[in-house]
Amino acid sequence: MTPEDQGLPVHDRTDNTSVSLSFLDQTPASGSIISEKLPDNNSSSQIMISMAVEWAKQYYSTIWTTNQDHLYQELEANTELDITEFDQQRSRIVSQLLQMLNIAGEIAWNKIEALLGSHQVILNLIKKTEIIQDTCHLYRKTIEAYAQYEHPSRLSVLVGRDIIVIRRKYSSVNALFIAILATEFNYVGKILLDWIPLKSQSVFLLYFKALEDYLHAPLAEIYALAATHPPDSEALIAVQQLLSQTTTIAQTVYQRICQSYPDYCSMSGNLRNTMVHYSSVRDIELFQIYLCLCALESSLRPIQEELFPICVILYPQLNVSWKLVQDMLSHILWQLYYNLSSENFRVFLPYIHALTEMFSDQVVY
Template sequence: MTGISQIYSKSLPAADEIQHGDSLAPEGISGLETDKLPEAKSVSVSSFAVSWAKKYYSTVAARENQAPRQIPQSPELTNFEGNRPQIVDKLTDTLKLASEIAWSRVEALLGEQIERHGIDQSLINSLEIAGDSRTLYRKAIDAYADREPIFRLSVLVGKDLIKVRRKYSDTDPLVLGFVTVKFQYISKILLGCLSESERAEFAPYLKVVDDYLHIPYGEINEAAANQPPNSRALLAVQHLLQQTTQIASAVYDRASFQHQGYRSSSGYLSDREVKISGIRDVEIFQSYLCWCVLEGSIHPVQQELFPICVMLYPKLHVSWELVQDMLLILFWEICERLPAEDLTIFLPYLRTLTEMFSRDVFDN
């Protein structure tokens, strides 16, 4: 599975390949009060959440624009060899052009989604998004130039990334989808101007940027701060967060085995780049699950995760069957790994998340 966290479109030139509102719901479908999820009423609330998901997906599907769109080809980018200062020069020189090319690709991929999802077009300010993206990438490049270790990048840029992410998610979470897609294209172009060895050296800096944009760290930390010390929800989330990467890897391996030969627009599940992005997607789902537990609400999934998936996955030819199987595997992996007292906390939200993405929703 890939799409939320990475875009590796095989239709792009080889030189671009890299390693590595109050409610979002359209008018008329936001009336269900499903954001509160008391554990004692999980089954009833779960059914409401599924009904909400059905109405959201049906409304979006009805707006589908069938006109085909083409992803423009980009200028060929040449690989270079060089030392760190030369690498920094190449990245700096490429950044402005990368931002411009990236936005044209975002428009080609997602342009019709503005009408389909009922997004207020005035909220998508390409100049503002370009300025934010260049600023954040410039800081990552500067950290690399200063030989800052990777772990320091979260200190140097983390707060800025959280601020930018929240600015767009607060405006309209689907605008955040446009922003993250643009960042992915910029990353591809930046890494495309480097040699393989240079790419391996700089790619970890971009991964930090990607992680902070895709995973709601700020919201999770804020919700955790509002929990009483040693609350059951807080302890359960801490236990899961210690295992998210291992769980994501296991989920991806099992899903890949079940879908051998599957290919999205990003490539085969066995491709290294697709595996990296797919594992992160599973981590993203777990992060939203943690946010829900800490908020005591399914609202984060309704407000951000579900609509962004509905917007991005079909455009990237990621099947709902693959997503559904991934979530079922995730369900059982969490059940097997967490102690009973933690599972009691997670189970209502995990069940609801799984059912919101079920065949019952998308087959209708």
């Protein structure tokens, strides 16, 4: 299989290192689960991937079974932004949003109940008032930052600690809780934006986008793990290069998906819709960030315990096609190949391979 076969531009690699992509034509054998540390040799790596695929099959069938009783037991900073723009309306907007915040939280939860009605057992495990309070708390601090003319890039300092605490609070129980928290958060943001005058939305969207990005991505975990690696760690060096390019890669992948699916619509709208564009790029970035987490842990745990469950519970409900997800992963792989050094690409290769197989037709349908 060649880059031309994938419809991607041919990249002239100047180094002499051979990077094999032959695994794209391979189908792993069945096995059982679960691996902790990634084995070094190719044979063991194939076994590990096979085990991950088998685990993914079991998880997928478990989530979509008609009897879910057992689940109860197992359960971009824009530096050119003029933040003084539309200053005359700022006070009125802030006052209105703060007054309506709790109502937005209630409306958002009602949307979640309608969206995930088939997973009522899971929803019953979550304290509705608590998740609404936590979501509103983060938005309240963000609105206050906007009122005080803080730049969106400052939210990592102003709200970062709160986000880490809240994210860990839910992820420590079950990855599905993170999915529901993120959905509540997304709905509240959209509701608030609808209440903002159209000409002010472009400024406010950057605040909400920054906040949502921090909530979705396990960046705190990545930074903590990175601190445990020596400076010459292969995983650390690879992660540093990828993190510097996640947005660029995500934008390229998004454009290629739009070309392949010009008429595609999810529940949120057409791929060219502004909010769908934003959320799509964020999701593509998220997949890359989870690859970084896997590399730093030398484990598939982040994908198995967080990313895969989140996608399985949300994507079908949002009418996101598994074929689209599979094509997205293929494009991510090739963009990693083109944008990373051969040494750094090899660090991520086992994880993107496993991720591709876990979202294959033999698992999701």
